[in-house]
Amino acid sequence: MAESYDILIVGAGTAGTYFGWQMAKKGYSVAIVERHERERVGTRLDVFHVDSHAFEEFGIPEPERDAPDFCMVMEQSTNYSPEGRYPKVVRYPFHVMRLPPFLQRMFALAEEAGVDFRFSSEFAELTYEDGRISGAKLRKGEDRYEIKTRLVVDASGIGAVVRTSLPEDYGIENFRIGADEKFYVVLRYVTWLDPNQPRTIALDGWTYYKTWLAPSYHERGALIGVGATGSYERAESILSEFFETIQLPPYKVDKTERGVTPYRRPPYSLVADGFVCMGDSACLTKPFSGEGVTSAWRLCMIAAEEVDWALRKEEYLTAGSLWKINERYFKDQGAKFAGILATVPSAANATRKENRYLFRKDVILSEEDFTDMNRDFEIHMTTGKMIKVFVALIVGLLTGDYSWASFKALVRSVAVSGKIRSLYEDYPTDSASLPEWTEKAEGLWREAGVKMG
Numbered sequence: 306m307a308e309s310y311d312i313l314i315v316g317a318g319t320a321g322t323y324f325g326w327q328m329a330k331k332g333y334s335v336a337i338v339e340r341h342e343r344e345r346v347g348t349r350l351d352v353f354h355v356d357s358h359a360f361e362e363f364g365i366p367e368p369e370r371d372a373p374d375f376c377m378v379m380e381q382s383t384n385y386s387p388e389g390r391y392p393k394v395v396r397y398p399f400h401v402m403r404l405p406p407f408l409q410r411m412f413a414l415a416e417e418a419g420v421d422f423r424f425s426s427e428f429a430e431l432t433y434e435d436g437r438i439s440g441a442k443l444r445k446g447e448d449r450y451e452i453k454t455r456l457v458v459d460a461s462g463i464g465a466v467v468r469t470s471l472p473e474d475y476g477i478e479n480f481r482i483g484a485d486e487k488f489y490v491v492l493r494y495v496t497w498l499d500p501n502q503p504r505t506i507a508l509d510g511w512t513y514y515k516t517w518l519a520p521s522y523h524e525r526g527a528l529i530g531v532g533a534t535g536s537y538e539r540a541e542s543i544l545s546e547f548f549e550t551i552q553l554p555p556y557k558v559d560k561t562e563r564g565v566t567p568y569r570r571p572p573y574s575l576v577a578d579g580f581v582c583m584g585d586s587a588c589l590t591k592p593f594s595g596e597g598v599t600s601a602w603r604l605c606m607i608a609a610e611e612v613d614w615a616l617r618k619e620e621y622l623t624a625g626s627l628w629k630i631n632e633r634y635f636k637d638q639g640a641k642f643a644g645i646l647a648t649v650p651s652a653a654n655a656t657r658k659e660n661r662y663l664f665r666k667d668v669i670l671s672e673e674d675f676t677d678m679n680r681d682f683e684i685h686m687t688t689g690k691m692i693k694v695f696v697a698l699i700v701g702l703l704t705g706d707y708s709w710a711s712f713k714a715l716v717r718s719v720a721v722s723g724k725i726r727s728l729y730e731d732y733p734t735d736s737a738s739l740p741e742w743t744e745k746a747e748g749l750w751r752e753a754g755v756k757m758g
């Protein structure tokens with residue numbers, strides 16, 4: 306006999322656990338199945354960053370200063386040109402945290418609210434009734450069991466095990482996130498050799514290489530990171546190029562961490578009958594940094610409100626009754642992310658010389674720009690700033706510091722980015738209009754030159 310829960314979540318990462326906690330607090334019965342044993346969850350990463358304002362925004366208790374998940378508050382970051390010049394300081398606080406103990410704290414909060422965690426349990430397949438999802442079959446060691454539910458949530462991370470198992474015609478894209486649609490991150494945890502080296506308390510970034518130096522969890526430590534498209538080999542080779550130019554104080558490497566984040570547009574719909582996907586399984590990472598924790602919580606919050614509303618009215622949640630999740634997400638954060646993602650090809654193609662010039666002239670990399678990007682996911686351009694950028698680019702063209710090819714690519718990408726953002730802001734109010742909308746979106750993504758499945 307199958308057990309029964311209102312909500313079944315696959316994956317106890319930051320997205321699944323947060324959503325489960327929200328739903329349990331609203332009084333629903335929630336099971337979260339997680340393939341790893343409790344202590345192993347989240348150990349694929351160690352140190353991660355959370356925007357400091359996120360704790361209040363998402364109602365998560367801030368860690369105590371002596372708690373195992375807290376490292377420090379990083380008050381500012383500085384971005385540099387490829388040779389480490391023209392610093393742009395950004396005062397925007399992040400909490401530097403440790404993921405495994407943070408998740409353990411989240412598990413305790415969720416359990417207190419009534420979530421039933423099933424660790425060491427793996428999702429095997431979905432079950433259907435009358436062609437619609439009715440639950441899932443799960444594996445725990447040699448045991449097999451089944452859970453019936455009103456809603457299955459895919460929060461299984463970049464593998465998207467549930468979404469990718471759905472039939473082609475279920476009303477949601479079932480693509481796998483391809484090798485060329487990932488951001489390959491390599492992190493070296495280092496200890497400074499000089500005992501007098503001041504503690505690394507802020508982040509330094511070099512946008513040309515997509516490398517950074519960040520605080521670690523101990524006094525004499527730091528993290529040297531790089532993110533690249535393509536492969537880990539490419540990320541490592543960029544890191545070598547970076548080390549050839551930028552001199553860091555002497556250090557020893559304690560450990561190297563490698564991981565991938567999605568780097569592609571989300572599915573055009575995040576919901577289907579009896580189903581919703583969130584977190585990395587839905588490609589919700591910030592296109593400008595690859596971070597995905599808080600951006601997923603935004604969708605989780607919307608989904609918690611809409612699922613609660615729908616469950617009060619209906620026994621079974623159809624795509625129609627969940628549609629507001631799509632609408633609210635894509636019209637706001639989704640539209641901003643889509644607009645930024647469309648500019649990635651032109652930004653990524655800027656040469657070393659051009660990147661240096663943009664820093665020197667304070668064109669698009671001023672303090673306000675980075676702050677806006679972190680806080681609002683968009684850059685607020687005043688007319689004065691726009692004129693300044695335009696003049697700098699024209700001067701760059703005349704002096705040869707900026708090429709015509711890059712200028713044309715930039716103008717094209719800004720135009721298509723605006724169109725993509727507007728289209729997402731005009732996301733359809735019902736599933737019947739999705740095919741027509743999708744056709745327009747496909748055309749714009751092609752125009753942007755972003756490879757999208």
Ligand SMILES: Cc1cc2nc3c(=O)[nH]c(=O)nc-3n(C[C@H](O)[C@H](O)[C@H](O)COP(=O)(O)OP(=O)(O)OC[C@H]3O[C@@H](n4cnc5c(N)ncnc54)[C@H](O)[C@@H]3O)c2cc1C
Nearest residue numbers: 316318319320340353354428461462564584585596597598
């Ligand atoms: C090196 C690196 C550094 C990063 N740093 C940051 C950062 O500083 N800030 C930030 O915001 N983001 C960061 N990110 C991105 C962030 O880690 C992810 O966006 C986020 O963790 C995704 O959360 P999630 O819950 O969607 O997925 P996950 O954390 O991947 O959780 C999914 C869970 O599902 C489980 N699962 C998978 N398959 C099954 C199955 N078949 N059955 C049962 N369970 C299953 C997994 O075991 C896992 O526990 C970083 C990523 C990398 C790679």
